[in-house]
Amino acid sequence: MQDVYDVTIIGGGPAGLYSAFYSGLRGLKTKLIESQDQLGGKVLLYPEKLIWDIGGHPPILGEQFVKQLIAQAKTFDPTILTGTKVDYIERQEDNFVIHTALGDKHYSKTILLAVGGGIINPQKLTLEGAEKYEMTNLHYTVQSYQRFVDKEIIISGGGNAALDWAVELSPIAKNVTIVYRKETLSAHEATIKEALAAGVQIECNTTITKLSANTDKTAIQLVTCENSKTKQSYTRQIDEVIVSHGYNREASLTFEESMTIPKKDNYYYEGKATGETTQPGIFAAGDILSFEGKIHLLLGTFQDAANAVNSVKTYLEPTAYRNAVVSSHNEMFKEKNRSIIEKQLVHSN
Known part of the structure; x- marks a missing residue:
């Protein structure tokens, strides 16, 4: 029997990792597929560089930032596959079929593209x-x-x-x-x-x-x-x-002919700030998504991810709220908050 996910995120960089967290927050059955053996995307190229431009976050080394992103992405236990290159996506009836270079097939109701600049290999x-x-x-x-x-x-x-x-x-x-x-x-x-x-x-x-x-x-x-x-x-x-x-950029996937999405500069998918593309059920976040007013910074990536996941949620459940409840009032975090506060009290005594 086919195991069908609500959303499959393709790409395990910052956009993909935050999308995995946010889709769990929205109660979606989530899978993330990354072509490289490690999660983290381009940040892995600069593990000892300090990142300054994330709102409310003190300067942090790229390596530590990736570790925290991965830990956050795993909050709601998504299925995560690394070392798995997606080759081809097709639409079959109500679902998408994702074909990998390993010969495997994955089934999903929606796709969230978070492949950044593609698979990059140093020259x-x-x-x-x-x-x-x-x-x-x-x-x-x-x-x-x-x-x-x-x-x-x-x-x-x-x-x-x-x-x-x-x-x-x-x-x-x-x-x-x-x-x-x-x-x-x-x-x-x-x-x-x-x-x-x-x-x-x-x-x-x-x-x-x-x-x-x-x-x-x-x-x-x-x-x-x-x-x-x-x-x-x-x-x-x-x-x-x-x-x-510099780096050679390899496009990480192709679609069946009927699923063509307009591109900018022959690579980046044209869409909306809400993460929607011209193809129903296919969404995008991070560097791969092009729209007017785009912010090409990590802080923009997180907004892209949240918007895309919210669009996935309302696509699957049209009556759902457009936005998630903020964490300070979200039922999903009540037990987690209690556990964190109890640990802090123990350490303070």
């Missing part, structure tokens, strides 16, 4: 043998600052991410050098000034041309770079190599 260094160093000292993201203490670091890339990492690492590293293939950096001018003020060495028209291993062939010891204008090259000893060449 890798195109040098022979580079992949063997990915387990040691060749990095495409910075997971922990601690390993870079007192290290000689070279960063390939000239965008905001590359410069941000250079600024963050310069106070703890022995030395940080940026190499960029073009004449001028593409990062914001303020970020470039900050990097220069922090003592970051910047070399434009320069690319990494060779990686040389240490004696046991496990890690990079020497990096050779070449200036495309002067044709001069140099080799220097290095401890860590960071590559920030």
